Amino acid sequence: MPIILRLLSRLAISLALLLAVSIAVFASVEILPGDPATTILGRNASPDRVEALREQLGLESSPVVRYWDWLKSMAQGDLGLQATGNRSVWSTVSTPLRNTAILAVVAFATTSLAAVGGGLIAGRRPGNRADRALSIGTLSIVAMPEFVIAGLLISLFAFRLDWVSSVSLVPLGGTPLDTPSTLILPVATITLVAGSYGLRLVRALVAEASSQPFVEAARLAGVRETTVLRRHLLPSVAAPTAQVLAFSVPYLIGGTVIVEQVFAYPGLGSLLVEQIERRDVTVVEAIAMIMTTTVIAGFLIADLLGVLTTRHTPRSSSRPSAALP
Amino acid sequence: MTAQLLRFDAAPKLSVDSLTIADPDGRLILTDISFEVAGGTTVGIVGESGSGKSTLLRTMLGAVHRDLRAEGAVAVDGIPILGAPRSTVARLRREGAAYLGQDPPASLTPSMRVEQLIAERIVERANSQAITEALHAVQLPTDREFRRRRPYQLSGGQQQRLALARALANRSRLLLLDEPTTSLDVVTQAMVLDEIVRQQSGRTTVIVSHDLAVVAQLADWLVVLRDGEIIEQGPFIDVVYRPTSDYLAEIIDACPDLAKKRDQRPPHSALDGHHLASALKVDGLRAAYETRSGRVVAAADVSFDIHPGECVALVGASGSGKSTIARSVIGVHAPEAGTVRLADKLVAPRAADRTQDERRRVQLIAQDPWAALNPRRRVGAALARSVERFRGVSRSQAGKIGLDLFEQVGLHPDLFNRRPDRLSGGERQRVAIAIALAAEPDVLICDESTSALDVSIQAGVLDLLAELQRDLSLGVLFITHDLGVVARIADRVLVLDEGKLCEHGTLSEVFDHPHHEITRHLLASSPSLSATIEDRSPTHIQ
Numbered sequence: 088m089p090i091i092l093r094l095l096s097r098l099a100i101s102l103a104l105l106l107a108v109s110i111a112v113f114a115s116v117e118i119l120p121g122d123p124a125t126t127i128l129g130r131n132a133s134p135d136r137v138e139a140l141r142e143q144l145g146l147e148s149s150p151v152v153r154y155w156d157w158l159k160s161m162a163q164g165d166l167g168l169q170a171t172g173n174r175s176v177w178s179t180v181s182t183p184l185r186n187t188a189i190l191a192v193v194a195f196a197t198t199s200l201a202a203v204g205g206g207l208i209a210g211r212r213p214g215n216r217a218d219r220a221l222s223i224g225t226l227s228i229v230a231m232p233e234f235v236i237a238g239l240l241i242s243l244f245a246f247r248l249d250w251v252s253s254v255s256l257v258p259l260g261g262t263p264l265d266t267p268s269t270l271i272l273p274v275a276t277i278t279l280v281a282g283s284y285g286l287r288l289v290r291a292l293v294a295e296a297s298s299q300p301f302v303e304a305a306r307l308a309g310v311r312e313t314t315v316l317r318r319h320l321l322p323s324v325a326a327p328t329a330q331v332l333a334f335s336v337p338y339l340i341g342g343t344v345i346v347e348q349v350f351a352y353p354g355l356g357s358l359l360v361e362q363i364e365r366r367d368v369t370v371v372e373a374i375a376m377i378m379t380t381t382v383i384a385g386f387l388i389a390d391l392l393g394v395l396t397t398r399h400t401p402r403s404s405s406r407p408s409a410a411l412p
Numbered sequence: 413m414t415a416q417l418l419r420f421d422a423a424p425k426l427s428v429d430s431l432t433i434a435d436p437d438g439r440l441i442l443t444d445i446s447f448e449v450a451g452g453t454t455v456g457i458v459g460e461s462g463s464g465k466s467t468l469l470r471t472m473l474g475a476v477h478r479d480l481r482a483e484g485a486v487a488v489d490g491i492p493i494l495g496a497p498r499s500t501v502a503r504l505r506r507e508g509a510a511y512l513g514q515d516p517p518a519s520l521t522p523s524m525r526v527e528q529l530i531a532e533r534i535v536e537r538a539n540s541q542a543i544t545e546a547l548h549a550v551q552l553p554t555d556r557e558f559r560r561r562r563p564y565q566l567s568g569g570q571q572q573r574l575a576l577a578r579a580l581a582n583r584s585r586l587l588l589l590d591e592p593t594t595s596l597d598v599v600t601q602a603m604v605l606d607e608i609v610r611q612q613s614g615r616t617t618v619i620v621s622h623d624l625a626v627v628a629q630l631a632d633w634l635v636v637l638r639d640g641e642i643i644e645q646g647p648f649i650d651v652v653y654r655p656t657s658d659y660l661a662e663i664i665d666a667c668p669d670l671a672k673k674r675d676q677r678p679p680h681s682a683l684d685g686h687h688l689a690s691a692l693k694v695d696g697l698r699a700a701y702e703t704r705s706g707r708v709v710a711a712a713d714v715s716f717d718i719h720p721g722e723c724v725a726l727v728g729a730s731g732s733g734k735s736t737i738a739r740s741v742i743g744v745h746a747p748e749a750g751t752v753r754l755a756d757k758l759v760a761p762r763a764a765d766r767t768q769d770e771r772r773r774v775q776l777i778a779q780d781p782w783a784a785l786n787p788r789r790r791v792g793a794a795l796a797r798s799v800e801r802f803r804g805v806s807r808s809q810a811g812k813i814g815l816d817l818f819e820q821v822g823l824h825p826d827l828f829n830r831r832p833d834r835l836s837g838g839e840r841q842r843v844a845i846a847i848a849l850a851a852e853p854d855v856l857i858c859d860e861s862t863s864a865l866d867v868s869i870q871a872g873v874l875d876l877l878a879e880l881q882r883d884l885s886l887g888v889l890f891i892t893h894d895l896g897v898v899a900r901i902a903d904r905v906l907v908l909d910e911g912k913l914c915e916h917g918t919l920s921e922v923f924d925h926p927h928h929e930i931t932r933h934l935l936a937s938s939p940s941l942s943a944t945i946e947d948r949s950p951t952h953i954q
Contacts, residue, residue: 304519307473308533308579309505322523
């Protein structure tokens with residue numbers, strides 16, 4: 088298949104997936120038992136007020152019509168009005184979204200660096216000292232709950248060493264970038280957790296690739312180790328590595344609830360918890376769709392990178408690796 | 413004294429002195445190895461897999477696995493390599509030596525372009541001129557378009573040449589070869605060997621192989637290795653003419669050789685005094701398969717038959733369609749036209765539509781017994797299961813029959829309860845044969861069944877097949893590219909070229925009076941130990 092068709096087909100699949108997920112999100116919030124208006128106003132609210140809210144939420148029309156309207160406005164970037172109160176959803180979501188985006192971008196960079204760099208160091212000579220140390224280290228981190236890691240970091244760097252503050256206070260109207268030190272502990276926690284997962288997966292890919300005959304041949308040809316890794320080994324693991332890194336996106340964009348709570352970081356995770364407690368369906372739907380879109384986009388980018396980097400390797404990688412004599 | 417110069421202006425002398433290598437458990441991989449290679453000469457190291465020959469060659473590149481303990485000395489032009497500082501080893505690999513391992517195309521990084529692959533190995537400035545020279549030296553195109561290609565855009569032969577060009581691009585005077593032609597078909601092998609012979613002059617060469625016929629074309633000095641010890645060494649011709657060890661004599665005898673044809677037997681219709689029905693008859697077979705680059709016609713109107721007790725060899729270069737014909741006969745590839753008859757009875761094209769009895773009659777033995785055996789199952793259990801299925805006997809009965817079959821294929825009963833990874837390549841192939849025999853077939857199809865084996869092991873498996881063929885009146889279709897093997901086992905020969913049978917006759921008809929150009933080409937490409945030796949020492953016999 089020509090490369091452009093392969094890219095387009097991945098794009099089409101992603102769009103179809105997004106549509107399917109949007110139905111699930113809409114259904115789970117709106118069609119599940121319970122009337123949103125009653126849920127919001129409480130059991131003892133007067134029928135008039137419930138009626139008024141139902142009108143406002145458009146609950147009188149059929150679910151299909153409502154889904155279609157919702158999808159149309161979503162596609163146009165209009166997130167609508169909050170179910171509770173008259174603010175627009177966007178004004179509620181925008182600041183936490185920006186804060187989470189900043190945290191996610193920085194943490195994604197450090198996570199990728201840790202996963203790929205550590206994976207290369209550990210996997211290039213399976214079983215050597217660096218490999219064993221990294222494998223044990225990452226396993227202990229993976230085995231620990233996030234809040235324990237966050238707690239350890241706080242007690243060490245905030246209380247004992249007093250290098251950074253234990254909470255990420257973002258000044259009103261400012262961004263976390265105004266005080267970059269607020270990002271340090273959240274980013275460190277996320278990097279340790281997501282980076283350890285990533286490192287273990289990348290390590291396995293690198294270890295397998297380093298027994299490929301052309302990597303061995305490059306070493307026996309006296310090619311410098313850094314060049315061997317960069318030029319001979321990395322291209323053959325680039326596609327699966329992109330997938331591994333894409334797996335960290337759901338965590339970065341939505342799974343950081345605990346990290347945000349521990350550090351009181353004003354992001355999307357914290358907002359989601361708050362709005363679920365308040366039963367604000369429109370905000371919850373909007374957040375869910377933002378997260379979903381980001382995650383699907385992450386995998387789409389990984390897929391596209393995979394297609395682009397593997398176009399030179401039509402041979403399957405399942406060629407039996409030559410065992411050392 | 414830092415950073416010794418490892419660029420040799422003249423072919424360097426290589427010396428190995430009392431080299432002993434042991435694994436962490438103290439088991440010796442190499443024991444007290446000593447030999448010298450004079451500058452500009454070639455030494456061939458011959459031994460079967462596991463004899464330590466690859467370990468020995470890698471030691472000359474300073475590549476000893478970190479778990480192994482090495483003692484003794486390896487030196488290139490007096491510069492010690494074993495135990496040398498990392499910088500010396502790196503310089504040797506980068507500047508001093510050219511190394512080519514098994515399956516040379518696999519050494520080409522798929523994401524790199526031709527010019528990058530070459531430039532990386534050039535010691536001085538890797539300019540366009542230098543790349544042109546490196547490509548030109550192995551008769552590859554040097555134009556810009558070619559240089560921008562990646563390995564998968566080259567033909568198989570070009571990949572072989574490029575791998576050699578990459579190894580030699582540092583203009584090294586020391587050439588180290590580890591089984592560079594194993595797993596190649598004879599035509600490609602002949603091309604690669606020709607190229608190596610051209611590159612040999614002005615270089616010191618070490619070649620490691622299990623195949624004496626290959627080494628014979630290159631080596632001045634022969635070292636015979638077994639279980640990590642040197643059994644015998646000396647000038648090639650002297651050693652091969654008067655082997656002092658039984659082991660070398662055995663290897664020489666095991667070498668497939670065109671010139672050593674089996675005794676011609678009487679035609680089969682005369683064998684029992686009456687006309688025999690054919691065990692397998694294929695008529696007008698047409699089959700094709702799809703690849704990335706398009707449709708390949710594997711069989712265009714192919715017809716042949718095999719009588720009981722007869723071995724028919726199907727010969728052709730890689731990609732000529734041999735395997736697809738085999739797959740069509742056993743019914744796992746759907747042919748476009750043609751019929752298959754087993755014992756004169758027409759059978760369905762698909763195995764799934766054949767009866768158990770029809771499927772029983774024809775059995776396949778694949779090239780790679782690894783892929784054919786379930787690594788998690790004990791081989792005896794796998795064998796007993798086949799016996800149970802095909803012969804409809806009880807489980808305990810099947811176990812007994814399984815053990816008999818084990819004995820019949822020359823396997824020790826102790827191996828019955830092992831898993832495939834605890835068997836050698838030859839043993840695994842014998843298990844595969846035993847499993848095929850469990851079905852009590854009329855016809856065995858051997859698809860390159862011995863190509864992956866060392867010559868000495870191969871000889872044993874070929875003898876076994878010949879014996880079964882005689883004792884059980886088996887018809888055998890033996891698919892191979894190795895005419896030396898054909899000479900040893902076949903009664904009749906079919907030569908396939910691009911899906912067409914271009915030649916067909918008895919062994920001596922085809923070998924002594926080939927009609928078709930392809931046949932002549934295949935015959936000319938096949939290494940023959942005896943012919944090479946005769947060529948090299950016309951005076952020796954007197």
